[in-house]
Amino acid sequence: xxxxxxxxxxxxxxxxxRAARELLEEDGSxxxxxxxxxxxxxxxxxxxxRHYADREALVSAVAAEGYRELATYLARAHPAxxxxxxxxxxxxxxxxxxLEHPALFRAMFAEPCDPTSEERVAATAAISEYxxxxxxxxxxEVDADALSTTVWALVHGLAFLHLDGKLDSSTPEIVxxxxxxxxxxxxxxxPAMSGTVAGAQRGV
Amino acid sequence: xxxxxxxxxxxxxxxxxRAARELLEEDGSxxxxxxxxxxxxxxxxxxxxRHYADREALVSAVAAEGYRELATYLARAHPAxxxxxxxxxxxxxxxxxxLEHPALFRAMFAEPCDPTSEERVAATAAISEYxxxxxxxxxxEVDADALSTTVWALVHGLAFLHLDGKLDSSTPEIVxxxxxxxxxxxxxxxPAMSGTVAGAQRGV
DNA sequence: CTAAGATGTATACATCGTTCACATCAGGGA
DNA sequence: TCCCTGATGTGAACGATGTATACATCTTAG
Numbered sequence: 001x002x003x004x005x006x007x008x009x010x011x012x013x014x015x016x017x018r019a020a021r022e023l024l025e026e027d028g029s030x031x032x033x034x035x036x037x038x039x040x041x042x043x044x045x046x047x048x049x050r051h052y053a054d055r056e057a058l059v060s061a062v063a064a065e066g067y068r069e070l071a072t073y074l075a076r077a078h079p080a081x082x083x084x085x086x087x088x089x090x091x092x093x094x095x096x097x098x099l100e101h102p103a104l105f106r107a108m109f110a111e112p113c114d115p116t117s118e119e120r121v122a123a124t125a126a127i128s129e130y131x132x133x134x135x136x137x138x139x140x141e142v143d144a145d146a147l148s149t150t151v152w153a154l155v156h157g158l159a160f161l162h163l164d165g166k167l168d169s170s171t172p173e174i175v176x177x178x179x180x181x182x183x184x185x186x187x188x189x190x191p192a193m194s195g196t197v198a199g200a201q202r203g204v
Numbered sequence: 205x206x207x208x209x210x211x212x213x214x215x216x217x218x219x220x221x222r223a224a225r226e227l228l229e230e231d232g233s234x235x236x237x238x239x240x241x242x243x244x245x246x247x248x249x250x251x252x253x254r255h256y257a258d259r260e261a262l263v264s265a266v267a268a269e270g271y272r273e274l275a276t277y278l279a280r281a282h283p284a285x286x287x288x289x290x291x292x293x294x295x296x297x298x299x300x301x302x303l304e305h306p307a308l309f310r311a312m313f314a315e316p317c318d319p320t321s322e323e324r325v326a327a328t329a330a331i332s333e334y335x336x337x338x339x340x341x342x343x344x345e346v347d348a349d350a351l352s353t354t355v356w357a358l359v360h361g362l363a364f365l366h367l368d369g370k371l372d373s374s375t376p377e378i379v380x381x382x383x384x385x386x387x388x389x390x391x392x393x394x395p396a397m398s399g400t401v402a403g404a405q406r407g408v
Numbered sequence: 409c410t411a412a413g414a415t416g417t418a419t420a421c422a423t424c425g426t427t428c429a430c431a432t433c434a435g436g437g438a
Numbered sequence: 439t440c441c442c443t444g445a446t447g448t449g450a451a452c453g454a455t456g457t458a459t460a461c462a463t464c465t466t467a468g
Contacts, residue, residue, distance in 0.1 A: 008415060008464060029315075033455060044417045046457075051415090055456065102316075110314055111233075112306075113368055128370060149371060150358070150386040157361025164317055166332060167353060182354040186390055211432055212446060237424060248448045250426080255446090259425065 013051040015041040020062050024103045029110065034058065060117035063108045066101070067123035070108075071130060073097045082137045088183045090134065091155045092176045098159035099169060105159065128152075139187075154186055155179065217255040219245040224266050228307045233314065238262065264321035267312045270305070271327035274312075275334060277301045286341045292387045294338065295359045296380045302363035303373060309363065332356075343391075358390055359383065 009015060019040035023031045034055050038045045052058040077093030078086045098105040113124055131152045136144035158179055162169045169175055213219060223244035227235045238259050239249045256262040281297035282290045302309040317328055335356045340348035362383055366373045373379050 012415080034457090035455060045455090046418085046459095047416050049457075106314070109364060109368060110310065124368075124370070146385060147389075149362075149365070149382070150389055153361030153365050153386065154354070154358045154390075155361065156364060157357030157359065160313060160360060160364065161353070161357050164313060164328075166328070178353070181350065182357065185351075185354055186358075188392075211448090212434085216446080238426090239424060249424090250428095250449085251447050253426075 009041065009043055009047070012041060012043060012047060015043075016048050016051060016058065017061055017065065020058055021065070021104070024062065024107060025101070028103045029107060032059065032062075032107075056114060057117065059107055060114050060120045062104070063113075064117065064120040064123040066104045066108045067120070067127055069101075069104075070094070070097050071123075071127055074130065080137065081134045084138060084184060084187045087134060087138045087151075087187075088180045091151070091158075091183045092179045094155050095159045095162060095175060095179050096172065098163055099175065102163055105163065109160075151183065151186060154182060158182060213245065213247055213251070216245060216247060216251060219247075220252050220255060220262060221265055221269065224262055225269070225308070228266065228311060229305070232307045233311060236263065236266075236311075260318060261321065263311060264318050264324045266308070268321065268324040268327040270308045270312045271324070271331055273305075274298070274301050275327075275331055278334065284341065285338045288342060288388060288391045291338060291342045291355075291391075292384045295355070295362075295387045296383045298359045299363045299366060299379060299383050300376065302367055303379065306367055309367065313364075355387065355390060358386060362386060 016037050019037045020032055023033075023036055023040065034048055034052075035045045037058065038048050041048075048058065052061065074090050074093050074097075077090045081087045081090050113120055115121060132144055132148040135148035135151060139147060158167070161167050162175060167175075167178060220241050223241045224236055227237075227240055227244065238252055238256075241262065242249045242252050245252075252262065256265065278294050278297050278301075281294045285291045285294050317324055319325060336348055336352040339352035339355060343351060362371070365371050366379060371379075371382060
């Protein structure tokens with residue numbers, strides 16, 4: 001850490017991440033170039049390579065950060081959901097996150113999760129585990145793995161359909177009503193899921 | 205149409221589409237460059253611009269073709285589903301399509317559907333309408349708009365989670381069981397959906 | 409204090425999307 | 439029949455990008 005020197009940046013790694021994140025929000029995925037990141041960080045074009053192996057590694061880092069933000073965003077919607085209504089509130093938050101950070105959300109799912117980024121793998125695993133946990137808390141009597149997969153898929157799909165403009169996303173209220181309704185529909189059937197295809201979910 | 209001349213290609217438009225499609229399957233989205241398409245079509249780097257305004261237009265054309273293929277793929281799974289089991293078979297086909305053509309499927313949803321490509325808009329609208337129709341045929345007594353949105357979201361989400369390696373996709377049978385189970389769970393609750401958030405779906 | 413490692417710079421190369429001026433061909437009107 | 443106009447393909451060129459390599463500068467452990 002130096003303040004005096006202008007040669008060394010101080011914390012280029014974090015600066016790159018912040019710049020990348022900003023470019024993503026401003027210009028979408030296309031605007032996220034390593035050179036643009038370097039420019040925004042006030043550094044030469046190749047400097048970021050000291051901290052990220054290549055562009056994909058940077059994107060993975062941004063995606064991992066996105067997963068962590070999503071997790072705290074969901075937790076803020078409700079810290080420990082244990083009723084269908086509370087779980088639905090978390091689902092609504094999930095979709096809202098996607099709509100508020102479309103480029104980031106797409107970066108998180110645009111490509112198969114790079115297995116060489118253990119940071120990214122860990123972040124997605126945390127989300128997956130979180131979903132499983134709150135589903136289990138809400139429906140202790142059913143197969144938590146199967147149900148959590150199903151509810152995650154439903155909410156994830158809703159997020160993407162909204163992102164693609166296939167559904168009416170004109171107001172947050174309409175989106176919330178849509179998501180709540182869909183999730184509740186699934187929950188009405190939850191007891192029927194006991195013992196269905198246990199093991200269909202991988203450990204991830 | 206000329207055979208004799210080697211200067212004019214004959215049907216460059218179609219050749220570009222085919223080449224783009226092949227590159228997508230072979231090298232993923234990153235391999236789909238306009239120049240590579242031109243090379244594969246045996247034509248100069250700028251020739252494709254006579255038929256596609258820019259790279260995005262080509263990608264949109266590929267995506268539109270993908271939507272049409274998906275539609276016929278679903279229809280092949282069952283021409284006119286009218287029972288939950290038949291509808292589930294279509295859902296399984298949807299996910300299988302995604303797994304068999306991952307790069308194409310991602311290209312179809314990687315970015316917000318470009319509204320300037322009426323071909324693409326029409327193709328996605330056709331899919332949307334198709335889903336609505338078969339859901340209405342299967343559950344005449346419920347709000348078809350709301351239910352079709354929900355089932356589409358569920359299946360779409362399952363496709364993406366499988367694509368991202370979040371679920372066990374090791375064998376087609378496991379995937380089919382997973383999807384069938386999730387869809388049936390939703391259907392058990394279908395009667396409960398009557399009258400929920402009608403109008404939450406846009407005309408698309 | 410100094411040598412070594414960490415961090416940033418400069419230069420260079422291949423590739424890409426895209427533009428523009430030009431070449432070639434096909435088909436219809438004189 | 440001829441030619442000329444529009445459609446189609448070519449070539450060179452520009453700026454941007456990802457990345458490799460060699461070099462410069464700073465920090466810090468010994």
